Amino acid sequence: MQTFIGSNYWLTTVSMPQGTPGDLPKRADVAVIGAGFTGLSAARSLAKRGANVVVLESHSIGWGASSRNGGMVLTGLKLSPETLASRYGMELTRRMYAASLASIDVVEQIVREENIGCDFSRCGHLEVACKPSHFDSYARSVETIAKEFNHQLRIVPRAQLSDEIGSSIYFGGIVDETSTGLNPTQYVTGLATAAIKAGANLYENARVEQITPETQNGNHGFEIHTSRGNIFATNVLVATSGYTSAATPALRKKIIPIGSFIITTEQLPDDLARELNPRNRMIYDSKHYLYYYRLTPDNRMLFGGRAAFFPETKNTIRRSAEILRRGMVQVFPQLRETKVAYAWGGTLDFCFDTMPHAGHADGIYYALGYAGHGVAMATYLGAKSAEEIAGEKVENPFSEIPFPGAPLGLYNGRPWFLPFAGAYYKVLDWIS
Numbered sequence: 001m002q003t004f005i006g007s008n009y010w011l012t013t014v015s016m017p018q019g020t021p022g023d024l025p026k027r028a029d030v031a032v033i034g035a036g037f038t039g040l041s042a043a044r045s046l047a048k049r050g051a052n053v054v055v056l057e058s059h060s061i062g063w064g065a066s067s068r069n070g071g072m073v074l075t076g077l078k079l080s081p082e083t084l085a086s087r088y089g090m091e092l093t094r095r096m097y098a099a100s101l102a103s104i105d106v107v108e109q110i111v112r113e114e115n116i117g118c119d120f121s122r123c124g125h126l127e128v129a130c131k132p133s134h135f136d137s138y139a140r141s142v143e144t145i146a147k148e149f150n151h152q153l154r155i156v157p158r159a160q161l162s163d164e165i166g167s168s169i170y171f172g173g174i175v176d177e178t179s180t181g182l183n184p185t186q187y188v189t190g191l192a193t194a195a196i197k198a199g200a201n202l203y204e205n206a207r208v209e210q211i212t213p214e215t216q217n218g219n220h221g222f223e224i225h226t227s228r229g230n231i232f233a234t235n236v237l238v239a240t241s242g243y244t245s246a247a248t249p250a251l252r253k254k255i256i257p258i259g260s261f262i263i264t265t266e267q268l269p270d271d272l273a274r275e276l277n278p279r280n281r282m283i284y285d286s287k288h289y290l291y292y293y294r295l296t297p298d299n300r301m302l303f304g305g306r307a308a309f310f311p312e313t314k315n316t317i318r319r320s321a322e323i324l325r326r327g328m329v330q331v332f333p334q335l336r337e338t339k340v341a342y343a344w345g346g347t348l349d350f351c352f353d354t355m356p357h358a359g360h361a362d363g364i365y366y367a368l369g370y371a372g373h374g375v376a377m378a379t380y381l382g383a384k385s386a387e388e389i390a391g392e393k394v395e396n397p398f399s400e401i402p403f404p405g406a407p408l409g410l411y412n413g414r415p416w417f418l419p420f421a422g423a424y425y426k427v428l429d430w431i432s
Contacts, residue, residue: 006317008068009264009300009342010185016061017192019204024229027216028054028201030389031224031233033208033247036066037374038367039239040191040202041110041382042389047198049390054233055200056226058207062188064243065374068346070262070292070304071187072282073107073180074125075151076100078354078371081144087353088401090148095397097149100373103380104180110379111182114197116190118182119297125179125282128161128170134286135172142174151178165283166276167331181282181294184375191379203228208247211236211364222364235389238366239382241374242347244413251366252413254357254405256350260372261320262304263328264296264342265335273299276332291327301335303328317345348372352404358385359399365389 019035030046032039035057046053057063077084077100084093111120129135135158142153156164156173164173196202207227214223214232221234238248242257268276277283277295284292291305303324321343329336351357351369358367358381365388367381384396405411 004342005321006314006344007342008185008344009296009302010067010071010183013183014186014189016185016189017196019057019061020196020201024203024206024226024231025054025201026231028052028231028233030054030235030237031056031222031231032237032239034064034239034241034243035061035192035202035204036064036239036241037188037191037378038241038382038385039237040188040195041379042237042239042367042386043200043202044110044191044195044198045383045386046389047195047200049386051390053195053200054231055195055202056206056208056224056231057202057204058243058245060204061192061202062185065241065260065346065348066188066378067185068262068344069184069260069375070282070294070302071182071184071375072125072284072292072294073104073182073375074282074373075104075176075178076373077356078373081141081148085144085148092397092400094149095395097145097151099380099397100377101151101178103376104178106380106383107180107182107187107376110191110194111187114190114194116187116194118184118186118190120180120182120187121280122178123181123280123282124175124177125284126156126164126173126175126279128165128167128173128283128285130170130286132171138172138174164279164281166278166334169331170285175281179282180376181280182375183297187375208245210247213363220363236364237385237389238364239368239378239385241368241370241378242349244349244368246413248364248366249413250361251368253411254351254403255368255413256352257347258306258350259316259320259345260304260306260348261317261324261345262302262343263321263324263340264303265301266339266341268295268299268301268338270299272334276301276334291324291331293328293331300341301328301332301338303331317343320345348374352406353402355401356381356398357401357403358396359403360388
């Protein structure tokens, strides 16, 4: 079987919608930059409120991480509750954790309202402990989450882990039944269709090159220069995540683009698929340099991770596919003879504090920084940004936290330090 290096399995399951034909209009109430989860969620919400919305996408609809991820819709944030509480205080941490739970409900509501066929399933997630010390920390997290956030998780001792996963290398796990799996490309396609149906206009191959403050007919707004011409908009929402460009230099300096890579096997026999993942969980491990994996709806093993920190190229995808296949066989020796059918990469958006951020600066709105938790949180913050742009009162804890840049300002948007960061996380995994 041939392995399609650089070919995204999810794209074989759907036909992407076409953008709006013709030239850009001269004006819009809101210009949304980026046609991924954030931008399409915002465009849908704004158009339903009667706004004249234009979405500007550099490539094609859903081209970036929104169609390239593992389709895991997870509770919580990248940082532990203990870390969040020590950094932001328990009251704000409670609100952020509640938002992470609400974000999954928002996805589910959209899927139902718009009748999006994307294999949405409340299958839960399983985090597995790579070391005994990692498993020991689970008890504290479960207690904190139950007490402070009124959310119940279940600890799985090592002796019972075979009920959850067909691997013997881990030391226990935690199950959260609230998390979800879906087909991300079908979901982003459904979001785009819903936004168009609501009245938004989506322009593909419209790379934003510059945004300048402008006044037209006494109205303050922005002139947006794109590869397809210029457009004036009263409000602008930047929803570019790991693909944030020099068009928004202040945001670019706060976003670290990190490559994440995925392989997908040939279809597995039903009995083997059930052996590997008996409850069809979304699974990830406890390392900083983590692996994440799941079954696709047609019984392929999807296995991903930060195999190379640099964003995707043909070389990083090929090298990462080899690393991920070795990792997959280490976790599941049963797959030693199984062929890899697809391998691809995408670019995640990490901030220097590993937190999502939404708000506005110099009159421009933004929502980004999902650190691998973007399916639900991007949908949620896109909708919240729409509410704020529409002038509604918004409860959004992620607009209340500081948005730091690089220490000493030693970063211009080009992540020269990624090899050192990768080595640092490997050392952390070794000593933790």
